[in-house]
Amino acid sequence: MGDSDSSRRSVHHALGGGAVADILLWKKWYPSAALLVGSTALWFLLEVAGYNLLSFISNVLLLLVVILFCWAKSASLLNRPLPPLPNLELSEATVAKAADEMRVQVNYALSVAHDIAIGGNLKLFTQVTIGLWVVSYVGSFFNFISLVYFCTLLSLSVPVLYDRYQKTIDEKLGFVCNIAAEQCHKIDNKILQKIPLFSNDKKIQ
Template sequence: MNESHRSSVHQALGGGQVADVLLWRRRVGSVFILVASTSLWLLFERAGYNILSFVSNVLLLLVVILFLWAKCASLLNRPLPPLPNLEISQEYVLVLADTIQPIVNCVLSVAREIAVDGNLKLFLKVAFGLWVISFIGSFFNFITLVYLGILVSLSLPALYEKYQDPVDDKLTVAHKMIETQCRSFDDKILRRIKMPFQKEKKI
């Protein structure tokens, strides 16, 4: 595959360190995320450990270590724990807000088109998408869904980058077929909705 395709996939994922991890260009980070997520999933799902208890115990252990370290440092004239500046900078908040703003605006735009403009096609698409999410969620709990999402994120982008040309051809054909079916389905629904209003009342 040529380099333009590889760079396009990398840029589509943001072009930063996250994209490098998802495409396995930073193998250490990718392996760490895979091993850590698998270990946590096995801990919570197979060992039956509770996530609230796990977080509480980890924080308790961390607080105890820091407290004992600080006490020992004051008694032995040793340096205190090298903690960073524990505060969120205004620049980071602005960057986070700029990242979230387009997503929120997109959701609000979709909600406006459904609630105010009465866009039936968009309503059917959103309703079908939410039903699919609810149907899939009925088979798995939240932790398993997150773990499956991590596995998909670490596998699909790398596979797509490797086999981009044949996948694009298949997706183009599938998109045309789905678009044709959805258009005919929407036309049938719209025709059924409009028919009762077009009938004249019998005297």
Template sequence: MAENSEQSTNVDLTGKSANGLVDKASEQPALAVSEAAVERASPCPYRLFRRERSVHQIMGGGKAADVILWRRHNISIGILFAATAAWLLFERSGYALLSLVANVLLLLIVILFFWANSAALLKRPPPPLPELELSEEIVNSAAASMRVRINYSLAVAHDIALGKDFKLFAKVVVCLWLLSVVGSWFNFLTLIYISVVAFITIPALYDKYEDHVDRFAEIAEEEIVKLSKKFDEHIGSRIAMFLSKEKKMQ
């Protein structure tokens, strides 16, 4: 009898332990499912310009993106140093960019001319110049893509000129006014230098401080939406009524 009771207790203990393991194993997928459901239910974080890809992917994801985002520090520093040196050279010395390009091309053509003629006289190989040629497919594809973009720009300009989209008209006016103001402050060479420096620094800074910038951008966008709604209610509606009256009178 004692042996039977011990066997029954052992069976009970092993059964309880097995049931406990089964219960724990069944709880783990339930927890995983609940966590996945919470993650799906939680809203996605705000991203600047409503983008869904990373900055590196937007930049192309290649070597150029690595250079712009300072993942290849030597090349990025070299580009920044070269741009600064070129700007100082042309801005301080007063040497014109067009004159420099013309002189460099002239020197290159003269060197290649004498190299080719001397190689023919001395029976040596000519200068290794590749034969460059554009295929018809490349030209047709480039022309087709340019045609689509130009037609889209012309259609947008047509809508702006006829006043069909007042918000777009206001954005274009503000952008052109800002360009005229900035152009009065700097010359063309300085604008190019500022553009190069901004292009190689701003994306890298944004990629480093992405979360902080997106948080402030979300707050700024909410304020801009509120202001635009107030503007539409008070001024935009009046302008639309005035334009509709003029069209009726015509």
């Protein structure tokens, strides 16, 4: 029981430990279900019903503005409470945190590009190339809206499944990763042997 609780806490902590983690792990059913239903409805309207994204967003905002305006006017005439809107502004702390997180990600991407272009890191180059090829291959089967919806479904299913079956999944993934690492090592050695510089070094040694 203690191991199960600690593993669940680790998954929650890995996802940030905040409201986003609660939604992805379905700890609060209402926002998780609302995200699932809302994303499904949006995907249906844009992909199946054929609505244009820009027109859809404009119409939703127009409807929202009209409702809020009529609510405010009727509230002032009938002495009713105004729309319960929160304070609509971003704090400096929120903006600074988002900018700092973006800076970390951009610096990481730049460091990877530097290691490939300047450092000549063959292993990293192979990993990035395979990753981009997989993304390109998967993206050829979906348009942008369907891909975002697919990622949303994965976000609402994979973390909660991993949280429940973490031990079994870790065992299977460890076995697969060991096999993949062995195969990648063999491929890297074959590639290096075909490069004259590395093959000459090996002969000299």
